[in-house]
Amino acid sequence: MLKVSLDDLVGTIALDRYDKRNALSEDLVGRMLRTLDSFADGGIRVVILRAVGTHPIWSAGHDIDELPIAGADPLPYRDPMEVLLRRVRTYPGAVIAMVQGSVWGGACDLVFNCDLVVADESAAFAVTPAKLGVPYSVSGIQYFLSRLPLHIVNELMMTADPISAERALTHGIINRLVPAQDIESITAELAAVIRSRSAESIRAYKEQARLIVEAVPLTAQQAQYIHQLRLDVYSGRDYAEGVLAFEEKRPPDFG
Numbered sequence: 001m002l003k004v005s006l007d008d009l010v011g012t013i014a015l016d017r018y019d020k021r022n023a024l025s026e027d028l029v030g031r032m033l034r035t036l037d038s039f040a041d042g043g044i045r046v047v048i049l050r051a052v053g054t055h056p057i058w059s060a061g062h063d064i065d066e067l068p069i070a071g072a073d074p075l076p077y078r079d080p081m082e083v084l085l086r087r088v089r090t091y092p093g094a095v096i097a098m099v100q101g102s103v104w105g106g107a108c109d110l111v112f113n114c115d116l117v118v119a120d121e122s123a124a125f126a127v128t129p130a131k132l133g134v135p136y137s138v139s140g141i142q143y144f145l146s147r148l149p150l151h152i153v154n155e156l157m158m159t160a161d162p163i164s165a166e167r168a169l170t171h172g173i174i175n176r177l178v179p180a181q182d183i184e185s186i187t188a189e190l191a192a193v194i195r196s197r198s199a200e201s202i203r204a205y206k207e208q209a210r211l212i213v214e215a216v217p218l219t220a221q222q223a224q225y226i227h228q229l230r231l232d233v234y235s236g237r238d239y240a241e242g243v244l245a246f247e248e249k250r251p252p253d254f255g
């Protein structure tokens, strides 16, 4: 499911579940979490997150087979994917996503939560809750809004269609758009530069940036309202239909 390697305080985690298009199952995410923990314990300065090989799909996102049935929150606080996103945000070093192929749903959130993104022309990014009838997580929406212009977030969330690598570069989702044959060496060079810089400075910077981005005050009433908005959606017709349609390999009928 994962290939892990280490070289001079740079660690690489490569997704290796292509039969399921690198869908982020609880098992796979659990392995990623344990690897990140061991990297942090070992003082690994830079983590490269990638997929094994060169395929059309980088990751198909949340493992839809493991989404809870209608009526239960599909993205609760303790969902393994949510835990992973928080772990990437709090990892005490840089996390670089190296992306070849399309990135779907929760995997977009994962890539967007990495500190830097290097991609080739085959990369594309689709944020998919509107295809499944999922009420997206508050933290996910907050992070998208903190990184991207509102109209781009609207387009991603409302169409659920992929945006190309070129547009992703324009909107700052990608740091470097590079030729496929150079992506590994350019990612390694970037990792080597960061690895040579002050780990203490980078650790403090990353934590400060996270706290500043997350410092959006909500009143108790607003938090309750958001909870109700999401509850209405995952208890409603669309979420049940969206998951069923995926299992039946047909387009959803949202009326």
Ligand code: YZS
Residues within 6 Å of the ligand: 019, 020, 021, 023, 057, 059, 060, 061, 062, 063, 064, 065, 074, 104, 105, 106, 107, 127, 128, 129, 130, 131, 132, 134, 136
């Ligand atoms: O039929 P088998 O057993 O061979 O399995 C198939 C697919 O069912 C499986 N698979 C997945 N299994 C669980 N979760 C997934 N997300 C997932 N995606 C794929 O992998 C096997 C090969 O799939 P194919 O469809 O035959 O592959 P291909 O023709 O190459 O098409 C690849 C894509 C990725 C385009 C296609 O599989 C697809 O559209 N997958 C769903 C992508 C998606 O909507 N992901 C978002 C999941 N949702 C989330 O992350 C959040 C909950 S949210 O939506 O809120 O952001």
